Amino acid sequence: MEAGTRSQLEALGIDPRKSLGQNFLVHSADAERIAAAVDATPDDAVIEIGPGIGALTRPLLQRAGAVIAIELDPRLVEVLRSTLGGTPSLTVVHADALTVDFAALLAQHAPTARQVRFAANLPYYITSAAIRKMLESGLPWRKLVVTVQLEVAQRMTAKPGEMSLMSVSAQFYGIPALITRLGAGAFHPPPGVDSAVIAVTPHPAPLYDDPAALFALARAGFGQKRKQLINTLSAGTGLSKIDTAELLLRAHIDPSRRPETLSIAEWIALAAAQKAYRPPE
Numbered sequence: 448m449e450a451g452t453r454s455q456l457e458a459l460g461i462d463p464r465k466s467l468g469q470n471f472l473v474h475s476a477d478a479e480r481i482a483a484a485v486d487a488t489p490d491d492a493v494i495e496i497g498p499g500i501g502a503l504t505r506p507l508l509q510r511a512g513a514v515i516a517i518e519l520d521p522r523l524v525e526v527l528r529s530t531l532g533g534t535p536s537l538t539v540v541h542a543d544a545l546t547v548d549f550a551a552l553l554a555q556h557a558p559t560a561r562q563v564r565f566a567a568n569l570p571y572y573i574t575s576a577a578i579r580k581m582l583e584s585g586l587p588w589r590k591l592v593v594t595v596q597l598e599v600a601q602r603m604t605a606k607p608g609e610m611s612l613m614s615v616s617a618q619f620y621g622i623p624a625l626i627t628r629l630g631a632g633a634f635h636p637p638p639g640v641d642s643a644v645i646a647v648t649p650h651p652a653p654l655y656d657d658p659a660a661l662f663a664l665a666r667a668g669f670g671q672k673r674k675q676l677i678n679t680l681s682a683g684t685g686l687s688k689i690d691t692a693e694l695l696l697r698a699h700i701d702p703s704r705r706p707e708t709l710s711i712a713e714w715i716a717l718a719a720a721q722k723a724y725r726p727p728e
């Protein structure tokens with residue numbers, strides 16, 4: 448691929464669209480490394496978001512039983528279908544990854560797959576929504592490997608003190624690990640910032656049985672930056688400050704703490720306390 452990405456695109460008459468977050472991988476060694484982190488077997492289906500001209504799709508196909516590649520740009524769908532269309536284990540889907548039904552695609556195109564893995568060099572403009580959709584898919588996923596802006600990678604792997612909604616989301620569903628950093632030169636055209644590859648391995652069992660309630664609280668908690676939890680939670684949930692303080696104390700959390708300091712275990716304790724709490728009449 449080395450010299451090839453740019454000339455390949457030129458030969459195909461494709462000018463990368465910034466509005467679609469099109470920064471194509473240049474080095475096959477990087478694509479190999481990402482595919483190795485996905486770690487798919489012939490029993491697995493891989494859902495790839497944004498395959499582009501197939502840089503990552505190719506090494507994925509060498510490992511996985513099936514690859515379902517979801518691409519929004521019709522020009523790239525056509526390229527993929529003409530270059531890789533003869534590969535029986537590949538399905539190229541022309542769709543928006545944010546609205547398409549992953550479970551339906553799997554049932555239709557990889558009905559015998561035992562497990563699913565996600566892979567994506569994500570277009571920056573859908574990063575958070577796409578990661579959330581994959582994490583919350585409810586599918587039996589075994590690995591999620593994404594190339595994202597370095598700042599997003601840092602948020603996914605942040606520790607208490609620097610947590611954000613993205614950190615809570617990534618770490619509630621699994622254990623995110625940095626695979627490698629990629630400089631701007633790893634892509635064509637080069638983006639304005641460095642990137643990183645993150646692999647999330649799911650926890651062996653769900654950490655809490657009501658993620659929707661936990662994330663409603665977390666969204667409320669992170670609703671206002673740099674404010675104390677008693678204020679952000681009260682504003683976001685509609686509970687009085689007295690009830691909010693009571694709730695936090697029951698979860699053994701000091702009401703004056705800030706949302707970025709809470710661990711996943713503390714968000715779980717807070718959600719559990721809320722479930723059990725009946726404000727006095």
Ligand code: SAM
Nearest residue numbers: 470471472497498499502519520543544568570
């Ligand atoms: N995987 C290729 C690579 O690594 O060279 C391309 C990665 S590029 C950063 C992002 C890709 O996502 C582009 O092919 C772009 O057209 C596609 N894309 C953008 N928005 C999308 C969406 N909503 N759903 C699916 N694909 C999308």
